[in-house]
Structure formats: C-alpha cells, structure tokens
Amino acid sequence: MIAATTLRVSIHYLAILPVLIFFGAALVLLVASAMWRRTMPTIVATTVSVATSVAVLVVTYFQWRCIDKSGPSTAVVHAVVLDGFSVVATGIIALSVGLAALVAHDWARRENVRGPEYSILALASTAGAVLMTQANDLIVIFLGLEILSLGLYVLAAIDRRKKDSAEASLKYFILGGFASAIFIYGAALVYGATGSTNLSSISYFLGSNVQLHPGLLYAGGALLLVGFAFKIAAVPFHMWSPDVYEGSPTPVTGLMASIVKVGAFAALLRVIISGLGTELDTWRPILWVLIVLTTVVGAALALPQRNAKRLLAYSSINHAGFILVGVWAGTARGSAATLFYLATYAPTVVATFAIVTVMGGVGDERHSIESYRGLARRQPWLGASLAVLLLSQLGVPLTSGFYAKYSVLAAAVDANGVALALVALLSAAIAASFYLRWTVVLYAEPDDAVDASRVVVPRATAIVIGIGVLVTLLFGIWPGPLVTLAQHATLYFTP
Amino acid sequence: MHSSWWLSVLIVLPLLGAVVAMLVRKIPGASYAVGVGVGTVEVVVSLVVTSLYSSHVASAQGFDFYSRHVVSAPLGLAYDVALDGLSLLMVVLTALVLLLSLLGGRDKRREPAFVAWLLILTGLTMGSFVSHDVLEFFIYFELTLVPCYFIISGWGGKERSRAALKFFLYTFTASAFFLVGILYMGFAHQHQNPGSALTFAYSAMSGTTMSHSTAVWLFVSFAIAFAAKAPIWPLHTWSPLTYAEAPTAGSIELSALLAKLGTYGLLRFAVGLLPLAQVSVRPVMLTLSVIGILYGSILACVATDLKRLVAYSSLAQMSFITLGVMSGSTAGVTGAVLLMFNHGIITIGFFLIIGFLERRRASIQIADFAGLQRPVPVLSAIFTVTMMASIGLPGLSGFVSEFLILLGTFTTHAWWAAVASLGVLASSVYLLWLYQRVFHGRAEGTNAQIPDASPAERWVLVPVVVLIVVLGVFPKPVLDRITPSAHDLVTQVATAGAAK
Numbered sequence: 001m002i003a004a005t006t007l008r009v010s011i012h013y014l015a016i017l018p019v020l021i022f023f024g025a026a027l028v029l030l031v032a033s034a035m036w037r038r039t040m041p042t043i044v045a046t047t048v049s050v051a052t053s054v055a056v057l058v059v060t061y062f063q064w065r066c067i068d069k070s071g072p073s074t075a076v077v078h079a080v081v082l083d084g085f086s087v088v089a090t091g092i093i094a095l096s097v098g099l100a101a102l103v104a105h106d107w108a109r110r111e112n113v114r115g116p117e118y119s120i121l122a123l124a125s126t127a128g129a130v131l132m133t134q135a136n137d138l139i140v141i142f143l144g145l146e147i148l149s150l151g152l153y154v155l156a157a158i159d160r161r162k163k164d165s166a167e168a169s170l171k172y173f174i175l176g177g178f179a180s181a182i183f184i185y186g187a188a189l190v191y192g193a194t195g196s197t198n199l200s201s202i203s204y205f206l207g208s209n210v211q212l213h214p215g216l217l218y219a220g221g222a223l224l225l226v227g228f229a230f231k232i233a234a235v236p237f238h239m240w241s242p243d244v245y246e247g248s249p250t251p252v253t254g255l256m257a258s259i260v261k262v263g264a265f266a267a268l269l270r271v272i273i274s275g276l277g278t279e280l281d282t283w284r285p286i287l288w289v290l291i292v293l294t295t296v297v298g299a300a301l302a303l304p305q306r307n308a309k310r311l312l313a314y315s316s317i318n319h320a321g322f323i324l325v326g327v328w329a330g331t332a333r334g335s336a337a338t339l340f341y342l343a344t345y346a347p348t349v350v351a352t353f354a355i356v357t358v359m360g361g362v363g364d365e366r367h368s369i370e371s372y373r374g375l376a377r378r379q380p381w382l383g384a385s386l387a388v389l390l391l392s393q394l395g396v397p398l399t400s401g402f403y404a405k406y407s408v409l410a411a412a413v414d415a416n417g418v419a420l421a422l423v424a425l426l427s428a429a430i431a432a433s434f435y436l437r438w439t440v441v442l443y444a445e446p447d448d449a450v451d452a453s454r455v456v457v458p459r460a461t462a463i464v465i466g467i468g469v470l471v472t473l474l475f476g477i478w479p480g481p482l483v484t485l486a487q488h489a490t491l492y493f494t495p
Numbered sequence: 496m497h498s499s500w501w502l503s504v505l506i507v508l509p510l511l512g513a514v515v516a517m518l519v520r521k522i523p524g525a526s527y528a529v530g531v532g533v534g535t536v537e538v539v540v541s542l543v544v545t546s547l548y549s550s551h552v553a554s555a556q557g558f559d560f561y562s563r564h565v566v567s568a569p570l571g572l573a574y575d576v577a578l579d580g581l582s583l584l585m586v587v588l589t590a591l592v593l594l595l596s597l598l599g600g601r602d603k604r605r606e607p608a609f610v611a612w613l614l615i616l617t618g619l620t621m622g623s624f625v626s627h628d629v630l631e632f633f634i635y636f637e638l639t640l641v642p643c644y645f646i647i648s649g650w651g652g653k654e655r656s657r658a659a660l661k662f663f664l665y666t667f668t669a670s671a672f673f674l675v676g677i678l679y680m681g682f683a684h685q686h687q688n689p690g691s692a693l694t695f696a697y698s699a700m701s702g703t704t705m706s707h708s709t710a711v712w713l714f715v716s717f718a719i720a721f722a723a724k725a726p727i728w729p730l731h732t733w734s735p736l737t738y739a740e741a742p743t744a745g746s747i748e749l750s751a752l753l754a755k756l757g758t759y760g761l762l763r764f765a766v767g768l769l770p771l772a773q774v775s776v777r778p779v780m781l782t783l784s785v786i787g788i789l790y791g792s793i794l795a796c797v798a799t800d801l802k803r804l805v806a807y808s809s810l811a812q813m814s815f816i817t818l819g820v821m822s823g824s825t826a827g828v829t830g831a832v833l834l835m836f837n838h839g840i841i842t843i844g845f846f847l848i849i850g851f852l853e854r855r856r857a858s859i860q861i862a863d864f865a866g867l868q869r870p871v872p873v874l875s876a877i878f879t880v881t882m883m884a885s886i887g888l889p890g891l892s893g894f895v896s897e898f899l900i901l902l903g904t905f906t907t908h909a910w911w912a913a914v915a916s917l918g919v920l921a922s923s924v925y926l927l928w929l930y931q932r933v934f935h936g937r938a939e940g941t942n943a944q945i946p947d948a949s950p951a952e953r954w955v956l957v958p959v960v961v962l963i964v965v966l967g968v969f970p971k972p973v974l975d976r977i978t979p980s981a982h983d984l985v986t987q988v989a990t991a992g993a994a995k
Contacts, residue, residue, distance in 0.1 A: 396641055397634040403570065413678040421678065425671035432667050433660060440648050440656055480567035487569050
C-alpha cells in the first residue's frame with residue numbers, strides 16, 4: 001500500500017525549479033571547472049551566477065502566475081509548498097545572490113582570489129536558502145539549513161591567506177553545528193509529540209487533539225526556536241555573528257547577511273504560523289523576550305564599535321529583532337510585514353556591504369569607521385549612497401527602511417503589542433546614534449591622519465550600489481506596489 | 496473651498512528648489528539666488544493663501560484647500576492637505592523664516608548644500624503644517640530631523656556634532672511614542688469600523704471612540720513627542736546646546752519654526768483628537784507650562800551668552816504657548832496661535848541681530864560686549880523694539896498674544912494664570928538687564944570699532960519690525976482668521992468633556 005502511494009507521487013517541477021536551477025548551476029560550474037584546462041576565469045563563474053539568478057527571477061514570475069491561477073499548493077508529498085510567500089522570498093534571495101555575485105567578482109579580482117569556488121559555494125548555499133523558504137517539513141527545513149550553512153562555512157574562509165577568515169569560519173562552523181544539532185533534536189521532539197514532521201500534519205494534529213502533557217511539544221518547539229535564533233543571530237544566540245561578519249571576506253558577509261536572514265525567517269515564520277500556529281500563545285512570550293533582548297542589546301552593543309563590519313553585524317542583530325516583531329504578531333499583517341521587511345532589507349544590506357567591500361581596499365582590511373572620514377566630500381556619489389543606505393537602516397521616512405519598520409510595528413500594535421512596538425522603536429533610537437555618527441564621519445572634514453586617497457569603485461560594484469540605493473529610495477517614496485505584493489503573497493500562504 | 500494646489504505648491508516648490516540649487520552649484524551665487532527666489536515665491540503664495548482663506552466657505556469641518564489621495568491602502572498612507580485658522584499663520588511663518596534666514600544668515604561655506612538643506616527643511620515643515628492626516632504629519636515631522644541634523648552638524652559651532660546628535664536622538668526617541676500612539680489609534684478606528692481600510696485621516700481619527708484611560712495614555716504619548724520638540728520642561732535639555740551651536744540660519748529655523756511644530760502638534764493632535772483626556776491632563780500640562788515659564792526665565796537671567804539667553808527665553812515663551820493651548824478657552828487658544836507666530840517673528844529678530852553681532856565680533860558672550868548703543872545705533876534700536884515686543888509692551892505684537900493667553904487661562908484656571916504672569920515680569924528683568932550689559936556703558940577697544948548694520952542687514956530687519964508693530968496695533972485681520980477655528984476646537988473639546 002505504502003509502495004503504491006509512493007509510486008503515484010507526481011512531482012510538480014515548477015515548484016522546485018528554483019532549487020534545481022541553483023543547485024544545478026553549482027554542479028555545472030563544479031564539473032566545468034574540473035574539465036577546464038587551467039583555472040576557470042572568474043568572469044565565467046560570475047556570469048553563470050548572475051544568469052542563474054536572472055533565470056530564477058523569471059521562474060518566480062511563472063510560479064506567481066501559476067499560483068494566481070490555481071492557488072497555492074504543496075508538492076513532492078507535501079514536503080515543499082508553492083505559495084506566494086515562498087515565491088516572493090525566493091525572488092528576494094535570487095536578487096540578493098545576483099547582486100552579491102557582482103560585488104564578489106570585483107573583490108576577487110582585487111584580492112587575486114581566482115577560480116569559481118565562490119560562485120559554486122554561493123549557488124549551492126542559495127539552493128539551501130530557497131529550499132528553506134519552500135519547506136513544509138521540519139526535515140526539509142533542516143536539509144535547507146544544512147545546505148545553506150555548509151556552503152557559508154567554507155565561504156567564510158574563501159580567502160585562504162587570511163587568518164581571521166579561518167578563525168571566523170571555524171567559529172561559525174562549530175557554533176553552527178551546535179545550532180543544527182539543537183534544531184534537529186527539537187524536530188525529533190516535535191515528531192514525538194505530534195507524530196509527524198510535516199508542518200501541515202503537525203498543525204492538523206494540534207488542531208484536532210488536546211495535548212494533555214504538552215511538555216514534549218514545548219521542549220521541541222523551544223529547541224527549534226533556539227536553532228532559528230542562532231541562524232538569525234537573535235540575542236542571546238548572537239555571539240558568533242560579529243566575529244564571523246568581521247572575519248569573513250566582505251562580499252561573503254553581504255551574502256550571509258541577506259540570504260541567511262531571508263531563508264531562516266521564511267522557515268521560522270512557516271514553523272511558527274503554519275506548523276505550531278495553534279500554540280501561538282505559548283510561543284509569544286518567549287518571542288517577546290527574544291525580541292526585547294535582540295533589539296535593545298543589538299543596538300546597545302553596536303554603540304562602542306569602531307569597525308564598520310562589526311557595527312553592521314550588531315545592526316543586523318537589531319534588524320533581526322525588528323523582523324521578529326512581524327513573526328510575533330502571528331497575523332496575516334505580520335507575515336506580510338515580515339516579507340516586506342526582508343524584501344527591503346536584503347538589497348539595502350547587500351549594497352551597504354558592497355560599499356564596505358570597496359572601502360576595504362586591497363587586503364580587505366581598511367574597515368575602521370575613521371577611514372570613512374570625509375568620504376562624501378571626496379566622492380559625493382559614493383558618500384551619499386552610503387548615507388542613504390545608513391539612513392534607511394536607521395528608519396528615516398522616504399527610505400524603504402521606514403516603511404519596513406512601520407509595517408512590522410503596525411502589525412505588532414494590531415496584535416495588541418503596544419509595549420513591544422515601543423521597546424523596538426526605542427531601540428531604533430539607540431541604533432540611530434551609531435548610524436548618525438557614521439553618517440557624520442562621511443561628511444566631516446577630511447583628516448590628515450587618514451589616508452584620503454580616492455577609492456576606485458569597479459563598474460559591477462557600482463551597479464550593485466546603484467540598484468541598492470534606487471530600490472531603497474524608490475520603495476521609500478512609493479511603497480505601495482511592494483506592500484501590496486507582500487500582502488498578496490501572504491494571502492497565498494499555505495496554511 | 497479653494498484648490499489644494501496652492502498648498503501642494505507650497506510643499507513641492509522648495510523641494511524642487513533644493514534640486515535646482517544642487518544642479519547649479521558650480522555657478523557662484525546661483526544656488527543662493529535660487530533659494531532667495533523660492534523664498535520670495537513662498538512668501539507671496541502664503542500671503543495669497545492667507546487672503547483667500549475663509550473659514551465660512553470651508554465645508555470639511557472648517558478646513559479649506561482640502562484634498563485627499565490614498566497612496567498605499569495597506570499602510571494607511573495618504574497625501575492629505577488642508578488648512579484652517581490654526582495652521583494658516585504657521586504657513587506664513589514658514590515662508591518668512593526661509594526668506595529671512597537666507598537673507599540674514601547667509602553662510603558662504605559650501606553654500607549650495609546649505610541652501611538645499613534649508614529648502615528641503617522648509618518644504619517638509621510646510622508639509623507638516625498643512626497635512627491633514629496624522630501619519631502624513633508624522634512623516635514630515637520626523638523627516639525634518641534630517642535636514643536639521645545636517646545643517647547643525649555641517650555648519651555649526653565647535654561642539655556641533657554633539658549638539659546635532661543630542662537634538663536628533665532626543666526628538667527621534669520622543670517621536671517613537673507618537674508613532675506607537677497613532678498606530679494604536681488607527682487600529683482602534685479600524686476595529687470599530689469593521690471592513691474599513693486602515694486610515695489615519697484627521698477626520699476619521701477625531702471620530703474614534705475610546706475610553707477615558709486610553710485617551711489619557713494616548714495624550715501622554717503624543718505630548719512626549721511634542722514636548723521634546725517644543726521644548727516643554729522637563730524635556731528641554733537638548734535646546735540650549737543645540738541653539739547655541741547651530742549656525743544663525745539653523746538657530747532661526749529651530750527656535751522660530753521647528754519649535755512651533757511641537758506646540759502646533761500639541762494643539763492640533765493631542766488636544767484636537769483627544770478631547771476626553773483634557774480634563775485629567777490639563778492641570779498637569781498647565782503646571783508643566785508654568786514651571787517652564789519660571790524655569791526658563793530664571794535660566795535666562797543667568798545665561799552668559801546671547802544665544803543661550805534667547806534659547807531660555809524661548810523656553811519660557813513656548814511654555815506660554817502651551818499654557819494657552821491647554822487653557823481650554825477660545826481666547827487662550829487664539830492667543831497661543833498668535834504667539835506662535837509672534838514669537839517666531841521676534842526670535843527671527845533676536846537671532847538675526849545676534850548673528851550680525853557675531854559676524855563683527857566672532858563672539859556671542861555677553862561679557863565681551865559693552866556700550867554698543869553708540870557704535871551701532873540702528874541695531875540697538877531694532878533690538879529695543881524686538882525686546883519690548885518680547886517683554887509684552889502694549890502696542891507691540893507680543894502684548895496682544897500674551898494678554899489673550901493670560902486672559903483665557905484666567906477664565907478657566909485662575910491660579911495658573913496668576914503664577915504665569917510672573918513670567919512677564921521676569922522677561923523684563925532678564926531682557927532689560929541684557930540690554931543694559933550689551934548696549935549701555937562705555938564701548939572700549941573692539942566694541943567701539945564695530946560698524947552699524949549695513950543697508951542689506953537693515954532691509955532684512957524691516958519686515959520683522961513692521962510685523963511687530965502692525966500686529967501690535969492692528970491684529971484684527973489675523974485674529975478674525977484664527978478665532979473661528981480656535982472656537983470650533985474649544986467647543987468640540989468642551990462638548991466631549993461634558994459628554995463624559
């Protein structure tokens with residue numbers, strides 16, 4: 001009987017096409033690089049990466065049309081879903097990877113890091129991130145998580161000549177391994193409590209049965225949460241992130257900051273809302289504490305930082321807290337807000353790290369905030385771009401960052417979370433001081449002590465920065481379409 | 496009902512001007528010319544709007560020039576402008592401040608950027624005063640921080656970075672409470688009208704029913720934001736440093752104009768939208784105002800530099816305005832709105848003269864000056880007029896507004912009015928003492944050498960003096976425009992209070 005059902009499984013290829021494309025591209029590059037007589041030129045690998053991203057973006061368009069016509073569905077024995085949420089999240093990831101590939105290309109040429117390794121690993125990781133946005137099963141989420149992380153562990157140390165990178169990579173690997181173990185243990189406990197790892201089945205089971213002894217479920221859910229909290233660097237599971245952000249090559253940090261966040265948050269949202277949604281009131285207090293810690297500690301610890309990458313690491317912790325606010329709300333508005341936040345944050349952060357990459361100079365080491373002194377006076381466009389990106393992260397109106405924060409806070413207030421919204425906003429006020437300090441340094445009078453030479457902005461990186469700033473301003477002035485898209489996407493959310 | 500295009504022009508023109516000013520930055524003086532041109536047009540348009548405005552033809556609850564366009568329904572975001580007697584004078588003030596601060600506070604260091612920031616600031620402030628939607632107001636209100644921050648940190652004094660940061664963080668933190676408050680109100684409105692879209696329109700918000708305690712909490716959250724901006728004691732601590740460190744044009748913008756965003760917001764949104772809270776919070780707010788008046792006056796007495804003295808006297812004056820705003824009487828509210836305008840004009844006068852003195856002596860320490868009356872007779876004469884208006888000498892503009900405020904407060908809350916009138920006395924003490932120290936006595940050394948106001952500087956000060964005198968002698972046309980709106984507001988608050 002079981003064999004018979006298994007045989008009748010039809011695979012909806014459109015649903016898993018993005019994963020297949022990303023992973024396939026990684027494999028093709030891998031094989032091709034083995035066949036290549038000498039080291040494969042970086043330009044080939046980068047072209048393949050960018051083309052893959054574009055292809056996936058095209059696929060997401062067809063996926064969206066398919067959902068528009070016939071509604072959301074599950075595929076591959078309900079293990080993955082094809083719904084609006086996953087499609088938009090996939091689109092965000094594809095865009096980020098494409099942009100990050102361009103930055104990495106210029107970086108690799110500057111640092112003389114040859115070969116297609118970056119592209120192969122990044123594409124494979126991306127396949128994992130995309131899988132996480134679609135996964136409807138704890139095991140599949142785990143698979144996605146591992147595929148995502150394994151690539152990034154190696155990417156963190158892609159520049160083999162740097163000791164810091166090796167240290168960052170090892171740290172990331174060991175702590176990441178812990179987190180994965182905790183996650184899979186949580187999945188096992190949830191399976192024990194509900195009899196399934198499939199999110200729909202878990203939800204159905206919890207909806208139709210009363211848990212007399214919910215301890216197992218709570219323990220399992222809490223462990224899952226810890227696993228996710230590690231990946232999104234929520235306080236108190238954030239310790240790895242500043243070191244890894246600082247030690248990794250800057251373009252890798254940009255990639256990490258964007259795709260890991262999108263993948264992990266999409267999966268977290270699905271687990272919390274669609275898997276354990278009936279128990280939302282149990283998770284909310286835990287999330288509440290997590291958010292308060294993440295937003296406030298993230299912002300406060302960023303204050304004394306003098307290194308741009310560490311500062312951005314803490315800033316991303318603060319952002320993770322904000323995105324969690326949307327998850328906490330647990331409503332359709334909250335999910336839409338989370339998606340909107342991710343959609344605006346990813347391009348912003350990739351573009352920010354693109355500028356940091358450029359500013360790092362040969363050796364990727366010039367990262368003190370002081371080295372930005374007077375940048376906007378020497379190179380007005382570059383300086384103004386960074387100022388816009390920072391102000392967007394700060395949440396100033398007329399940048400996309402404002403509406404991102406606004407929409408998650410609105411969702412929280414709608415879900416009776418006035419106090420939470422207030423705490424998060426006050427943490428944004430703390431965060432404001434370090435973003436502003438950096439912005440002021442950009443416009444300050446150049447100092448003689450600082451090497452005041454102009455930095456060269458390679459063309460591909462310039463395009464990335466331009467796109468990031470454009471997206472930030474465009475959706476800051478005219479957020480309507482993206483908000484509506486996020487809202488529609490969440491309507492097509494598979495319960 | 497008049498076309499809303501007038502208001503849109505007032506908002507968009509300075510923003511476009513900023514772009515043009517940056518485009519022509521290579522041509523020396525061109526961006527300054529653009530700024531002055533835009534300023535002139537703004538003044539003219541705002542005067543046209545003033546003369547067109549009529550509280551009688553207005554249909555939308557006493558608002559004229561009304562129009563609303565939804566920008567994003569899920570966010571509740573809309574472009575919504577309207578004007579009534581409470582915001583009318585503020586629009587004129589915004590335009591005047593731009594023109595006068597450009598003419599009198601010209602700063603030639605990196606001029607194109609400076610002019611562009613000033614123009615952006617003007618467009619945003621204009622937007623705050625004419626926006627008829629709470630969220631839209633918040634966006635403008637919050638955005639004004641950015642140009643202010645860059646003006647102070649780019650062109651300010653020695654401690655400009657610290658001053659700018661303190662200013663930004665103070666206001667940003669305080670406005671967090673406001674944002675959460677309006678979100679709460681918006682959702683309360685949506686939940687009461689199932690099926691309706693999320694909206695923050697002023698008219699919709701004012702129809703939200705809520706419990707008394709909710710209203711009080713919301714009032715507190717609104718008041719924190721506006722008290723930090725105004726500033727009202729005890730949230731004033733950013734202001735002396737910031738006013739002292741800002742460049743002349745920046746000080747003018749901050750104290751003559753942006754401070755009014757605080758009191759205007761308090762009047763329009765805290766009082767206008769939350770009438771239920773009035774009875775409970777009024778004694779507290781009035782007490783804070785009285786403390787502010789006395790505290791500001793005392794600090795002004797001991798201030799050692801000119802800008803700080805004006806900053807502290809502004810604290811006292813702003814507290815007078817909140818006294819009127821919270822008085823719950825038509826006379827008090829009318830007086831408060833008029834004082835917002837008058838204080839703006841008087842402050843422009845003070846800061847322009849201080850700026851001129853700073854140009855000549857490179858100092859704003861009171862101790863550095865003495866006996867200026869002989870070398871600079873014109874400046875000291877204009878200073879006298881401004882000072883007398885600030886003290887509240889009958890026949891000058893300050894008197895009318897302070898009198899109305901005290902009168903209005905006296906009818907509803909006599910004791911507070913009685914203590915507050917000490918503030919009038921105190922202002923004569925610190926201002927006359929200041930005058931004595933700076934302008935009387937014998938001018939020696941460099942003080943004896945400094946030249947009097949140049950023709951250009953005199954011309955800038957002319958509108959200030961004219962407005963001070965005209966509004967002191969013949970305030971009727973202005974009062975006729977404010978009173979109906981003030982009356983509506985007070986009646987609405989009183990009705991809601993009685994219904995409770």
